[in-house]
Amino acid sequence: MMPDDLRYSREHEWVRVDGAIATIGITSFAADELGDIVYVELPEVGAQLKQFAGFGVVESVKAVSDLFAPISGTVTEVNDALRSGPELLNTDPFGAGWIAKVELADATEPEGLLDAAAYAELTAG
């Protein structure tokens, strides 16, 4: 089940908006597809994210995958727990496995993303 309070990109990232700050991460669908995640390359605090551009990397046992920013903005915080516990992306992708907090460059951007129902449809079957 995809949480209702989030917005989703077609590249399987999620966004939780809280005022001017958006928390971003990867969806449970993406985590399952990747398999056991063993490494996350996080952006640096202060990095400028551009919507749909790459901002980091996740590696599973078998493969390397890019992370694509679901929104544009400035990174204000990263989830340091992922450095020693990348498996949080598998076990709790919508919670403790969040990746970064971003100060939104454009407050309307999240509205252009998919809602939970549309994302569930995208990933069905």
Add this chain to the structure above:
Amino acid sequence: MSADDGHRHTPLHDVHVALGARMIPFAGYQMPVQYASIIDEHRTVRSAVGLFDLSHMGELHVAGTEALAFTRYAVVSDPGTLEPGQAQYSMLCDVDGGIIDDLILYRTDEGYLLVCNAANRGAVVAQLASLLAHGDFDATLEDRSDRTALLAPQGPRAAELLSPLTELDLASLGNYRSIAGKVAGIDCMVARTGYTGEDGFELFCAARSAVRLWEALTAAGAGLGLKPCGLGSRDTLRLEAGMPLYGNELDRSVNPYEANLGRVVKMEKGEFVGRAALATVQQVGPRRRLVGLQMRDEAIARHGYPVVVEGREVGVVTSGTASPTLGERIAMAYLPAEHALVGSAVAVIVRDRPHPAEQVKLPFYRRPRPDAA
């Protein structure tokens, strides 16, 4: 074996699908890469017993009065030293000494069974058929791959798994030995071989018996922690054990000495395909060598990533992963012989940045000796 999507199925395809395996195309087959978690399957093989379907692999049988003379000419090892029931690791090389495939050679009652990589089956058959056509050997080649299934229980509890299912004396079946007999009432060739770095067996049976054998093994293994394991964990297990994978560490541009497999080549046996080229390499030494790397930071080296020494690109990574057993990031790479030295520092370019690594001894992992006090 049936086929769809242009990919062949092993006799266990429906079993894998029913178990929820993630199926991927591999060497022309639909194969399970994982059932639930590669890391969990990897640990199951290190601590208990995992069950692999390897029915995609090739089984080629050489028979005839000159089966030995022919096989001895075709491969780089010396099958003349094998008694019935013994096996050896070997390679098929071309005249330039390049590796066409690596394989396990079993002496059977009637000849020699060559178990080759699925992806190379066509190349191996073509090479052997060509040697037979141009040579003067009283020998025949039979491709038994499609009617043969191969199931591999691997791990420290593999013998415990099989013992109740067979009257064969497994305790006296040594490594690289095989014996014919029934397992769960099914005719098998039971070999104590594997590709995981653990104790384990490879069970060759008729394709039509594969599902029954799989079900008997999984039922018997329920109390031992047995889990089905896919190609993903097979790859991480063999990498920890420092074993080469054809297509990564081995290919036609690589000779056995470069791959640290010079011990397999038996010059003293007489003429064989590739001998002259390999004798030269043996005399002057290989120009490059396969080495083990351990990363000194969190980066993971992958197949194809460049290796640099003092800022200069000198080599390339052949395989790399985060080792589930060691908790380290490990890799194998080819380096020029003058740079191949255990303990020396190199860097691997991961996403345009150098990451420090140290050359370490292979294998990365060696299983604990069962009798060690």
